[in-house]
Amino acid sequence: MVRQRAATILLLTLLMLVLAACGKTSEVSEEKPQQQDTPVEESGTQTIEHLKGTAVVPQKIERMVVLSAAYIDHMLTIGEKPAGVNVEVRYGGDYLPYFADQLEGVPTVGSADSPNLEAILQIDPDVIVIESRTAENTYDQLEKIAPTIVLGTEWLDYEDDATYWTQDLMTFAGMYNKVDLAKEKITEVEQQAEQLKAKIAQLDQKKLAYLRVREKTLQIYAAKGHPTNTLLYHDLGFEPTTVTPAEQREDLSMEKIADIDANFVVLEVDPNAEDYLNNINASSLWKGVPALNEDQVYTTDSFWLFKGWGVIGRSEIINEVEDMIQ
The missing domain is CATH 3.40.50.1980 (Nitrogenase molybdenum iron protein domain)
Structure with missing residues (x-):
């Protein structure tokens, strides 16, 4: 009897040890998924x-x-x-x-x-x-x-896509989870442009030359090739002059100034270009440009090329153009 009781106790002890080991194994196996489930960092990126x-x-x-x-x-x-x-x-x-x-x-x-x-x-x-x-x-x-x-990338790669300037904005908006806000802001500036376009459409003459005075030359911007150009000629509906290039800006010789048949001139002057601007103003050819006779030459703050790429800048250009055509 004593031997049987001792054997029973021994069996019970072994059984308890086995159960304890199984319990530990199950605890480990329950913890493993937590160790493997490490996209905590990934979900934060x-x-x-x-x-x-x-x-x-x-x-x-x-x-x-x-x-x-x-x-x-x-x-x-x-x-x-x-x-x-x-x-x-x-x-x-x-x-x-x-x-x-x-x-x-x-x-x-x-x-x-x-x-x-x-x-x-x-x-x-x-x-x-x-x-x-x-x-x-x-x-x-x-x-x-x-x-x-x-x-x-180069603007010319996108040919006639007048909304290309919005693509990088949407990338930023995506990074900050503000896509809807970005779309709302784009819509606002597009509506602002549409309202001004309707006013410009009422003008009898709406040929515009977008010029840049540099240190030793005068340049004319194209009808496309940059979002500021596209804003002026596509979104707002100004007409290019006979010397306005299609896609890339060009240098204009002093002789070519006589061919600028613009009713409106937007004149951007580089900081180091005052001397050349004085030469242009003194030219009899410049004085023959229709926009001068109609007092419709508008000197910009030299930032239009930056402004054309964003909502804030485009809105400012639209406001300046509205003042220009009053």
């Missing part, structure tokens, strides 16, 4: 396709550095403030005036052509966004600081 491949950036971006006036416009349009912005050296090396109020306190990080890598490093950005032209020289260096997204 997003993958962005761009001209250099893909970039993995945080789902919630806190600090974005942008090296383009267009990208500053895109961020401000969707209510986001950049952590660092480029400057335009030829325009004083500071914020572009039409962004200045909204960028107060934002660090500047050099130009798009020569970014200040140390200044960018100090910001410790989550992501850097640059244009394709910037990427040619500095992409590898910037990529070492933070994931770097390369946007933008």
